Structures are given as C-alpha cells and as structure tokens.
Amino acid sequence: xxxxxxxxxxxxxxxxxxxxxxxxxxxxSAEGETLDRRSGIFHGRGTADLGGADMTATVAPFVAAVxxxxxTHQGTYLVASTETVEIELEDGPAEGDRVDVVGVVVRDDTxxxxxxxxxxxxxxxxxxxxxYLPLFEITVPQGVTAGEGGIDWPQEPGDxxxxxxxxxxxxxxxxGGVVRVPDTAARNRMREVADGTLAYVASGxxxxxxxxxxxxxxxxxxxxxxxxxxxxxxxxxxxADEPTGDYFRGGAxxxxxxxxxxxxxxxxxxxxxxxxxxLKEITSxxxxxxxxxxxxxxxxNTPFTVSWMAVERTEETTEAVKPPPxxxxxxxxx
Numbered sequence: 594x595x596x597x598x599x600x601x602x603x604x605x606x607x608x609x610x611x612x613x614x615x616x617x618x619x620x621x622s623a624e625g626e627t628l629d630r631r632s633g634i635f636h637g638r639g640t641a642d643l644g645g646a647d648m649t650a651t652v653a654p655f656v657a658a659v660x661x662x663x664x665t666h667q668g669t670y671l672v673a674s675t676e677t678v679e680i681e682l683e684d685g686p687a688e689g690d691r692v693d694v695v696g697v698v699v700r701d702d703t704x705x706x707x708x709x710x711x712x713x714x715x716x717x718x719x720x721x722x723x724x725y726l727p728l729f730e731i732t733v734p735q736g737v738t739a740g741e742g743g744i745d746w747p748q749e750p751g752d753x754x755x756x757x758x759x760x761x762x763x764x765x766x767x768x769g770g771v772v773r774v775p776d777t778a779a780r781n782r783m784r785e786v787a788d789g790t791l792a793y794v795a796s797g798x799x800x801x802x803x804x805x806x807x808x809x810x811x812x813x814x815x816x817x818x819x820x821x822x823x824x825x826x827x828x829x830x831x832x833a834d835e836p837t838g839d840y841f842r843g844g845a846x847x848x849x850x851x852x853x854x855x856x857x858x859x860x861x862x863x864x865x866x867x868x869x870x871x872l873k874e875i876t877s878x879x880x881x882x883x884x885x886x887x888x889x890x891x892x893x894n895t896p897f898t899v900s901w902m903a904v905e906r907t908e909e910t911t912e913a914v915k916p917p918p919x920x921x922x923x924x925x926x927x
Contacts, residue, residue, distance in 0.1 A: 597610045609666065609668055615668075616630040619658050620769075631766075632669070632765065633657065634655045635773075636774055639654075641654075641657075641762055642747075644747055646746065648682045648739045649681055649743075652674070653750050656673045659724060659725070663724060672712055683733070685733045690732055692730060693733055694727050695715065698717055698718075698722050698724070701724070704724075727763075729760060729761055729762070730758070730761050731757065731758050745757060745758075760782070761782070762779065771793050772793070776796040777796070780792050789803060799814060822854065824849065824853060824902070827899070827901075828901065829898045830896045831899050839892070840890050841891050842889065843894070846886050847885055848883060849882070853903075854905060857881050857906070858880075858903040859904045864897060865900060871897075872890075872897070875890075
C-alpha cells in the first residue's frame with residue numbers, strides 16, 4: 594500500500610500500518626530511508642539498569658522503539674518492559690571467553706520466517722535474530738559457573754558497570770524532540786544520529802546539537818564556560834587637563850573586580866563627545882588582568898564620557914579578530 598493511515602473509517606488497518614505510521618512520530622536515523630526511525634530506549638531514572646547474581650542478569654523496566662530489520666516497510670515496534678526481567682546465561686566455555694549480547698529481540702514470522710511472533714529480553718543470537726536492540730555486552734569467562742562465583746555484576750542496578758560488562762544502550766526520542774541520555778558516554782555511543790538531533794546529557798545538565806558528525810554544546814554549564822567573559826562600563830567626567838602643545842591629555846584608571854580575568858583581556862574604548870573633532874585620540878595603556886588605564890587627547894579640557902569593554906581572550910575570540918592576510922587586505926583596500 595502506498596498511502597497508509599490510522600483510524601480511517603473506510604478501510605482496514607493492519608499491524609504493519611500501525612508500525613509504519615506510529616513510527617512517523619519517532620526521530621529519524623542518519624543517512625537512512627525516509628521511513629527509517631531511530632531505534633533506542635527512552636531514558637528515565639533507572640531505565641534498563643543492569644543487575645544480577647551468579648549467572649543471572651537482571652534488566653530493569655524500560656520503554657523502547659525497535660526498528661524492523663527484515664523488510665523495508667516492516668516499521669518500528671514500540672516495546673514496554675513493565676517489570677524487571679531475568680536472563681539466564683550459559684556457563685562459560687571450556688576454552689576461551691564468550692561474549693553475550695543481552696538485548697530486546699523481536700521475532701515476527703511475517704518478515705523473518707522465524708516461525709515465531711514475540712518480543713523478548715534475552716541473549717541475542719546473531720545467526721538467527723534479525724531485529725533486535727542491544728542493551729549490554731557481557732564477557733563470560735572460560736569455565737565460569739554459578740558454583741564458581743558466576744559473573745561480576747554491579748552491586749546495585751545503576752552502579753558503575755564492572756570490567757567485562759559494556760553498556761550498549763542507545764537512546765531515542767519522538768520526532769523533533771530532545772534525546773535524553775544519562776551521561777556523555779551514552780551520548781557518544783548513540784548510533785545513526787542525524788545532523789540537527791538534540792541531546793540532553795543529564796549528568797552535566799548540558800544540551801548538545803549534532804553538527805557535521807560532532808556534538809556541539811548549545812546550552813548548559815559547559816556552554817557558559819566556553820563563552821568569553823565580557824565586562825563593560827562607563828567612565829563619566831573624564832578630563833584632559835595636561836597641556837601638550839595645542840591639545841590636552843588626560844585619562845582614568847579602571848580596576849576589574851579580583852578574579853574577573855585570568856589573563857589580560859582585549860580592551861575596546863569609545864569616547865562620547867558632544868562636539869565632533871574635540872576628541873583627537875583615545876587608547877588604553879598599562880593593560881593587565883587586573884585593569885587598564887585610559888589615555889585621551891582633546892583640543893580642550895571639557896569633561897566627557899568614555900565607554901569601555903573588556904573581552905576575555907579565548908581561541909574563539911582571538912580567531913575572530915585575526916587580521917586578514919596581507920594580500921587580501923590590499924585587495925580590499927583597492
């Protein structure tokens with residue numbers, strides 16, 4: 594069927610129609626077909642946290658979207674695990690270690706010819722499972738059994754994962770929504786991320802956008818730290834009362850609050866004079882991280898106002914004010 598719709602009175606709606614159309618409400622994947630949706634879980638406190646004892650893994654409740662991998666128009670399966678699930682792992686092999694992937698497995702005979710129609714949280718069989726969402730990768734050491742100590746699990750669900758257990762949880766959101774993830778590591782392992790995707794990292798309270806394959810901070814503490822510190826002020830009643838030939842010199846000292854800058858900032862000055870031409874020159878000297886001195890030259894000694902701006906020197910601001918190459922400067926002048 595070319596055009597699909599839900600709740601249309603004049604026609605029947607198949608399970609495939611539901612998956613394809615409901616998938617339109619989910620976020621898309623990078624470089625995929627138009628109908629491809631991002632697989633992943635919807636993050637919340639304790640979502641799909643791992644625990645366990647001996648050879649039994651436990652996965653806490655979660656809600657997920659699992660994209661069908663067997664057919665173009667298979668659609669996306671919405672899955673809710675409402676209780677903690679237990680997964681029994683087989684004993685370790687006689688020789689060498691084994692790596693088990695625990696994930697959400699969808700079997701749908703209509704598409705994969707598996708003879709089954711079900712959703713499970715279990716060890717993935719890569720030889721027969723086509724549609725699945727990985728959650729954890731667990732290394733099962735040689736010869737390990739429940740009687741021999743079993744697997745080294747987190748002490749409590751949500752604790753740091755021990756060596757030998759790798760977090761494979763990927764996250765998703767509704768179309769146009771923010772993908773919420775627990776930490777930076779979870780953001781970095783997100784797969785098939787389209788440019789323009791927004792991700793909120795809960796641990797750092799930072800919001801990122803995907804741009805040209807990289808994550809760029811757009812809001813939050815890290816974004817504020819990256820922005821250069823800018824301090825401005827006004828100095829009124831500046832008087833040039835030092836006669837120097839046919840003009841007068843003068844100035845004022847500006848002191849920053851302690852700790853404002855770690856290095857000498859860039860200084861910008863503007864003289865506010867009612868009569869054009871009276872102000873001959875304005876500059877700054879004795880610049881350091883603690884302050885600077887304003888020096889002016891006027892044709893008279895009438896008091897006037899100076900506005901100033903001090904901008905922290907960062908890689909971004911230094912690059913922004915870098916002069917053009919000499920050849921380019923000449924071309925512009927000509």
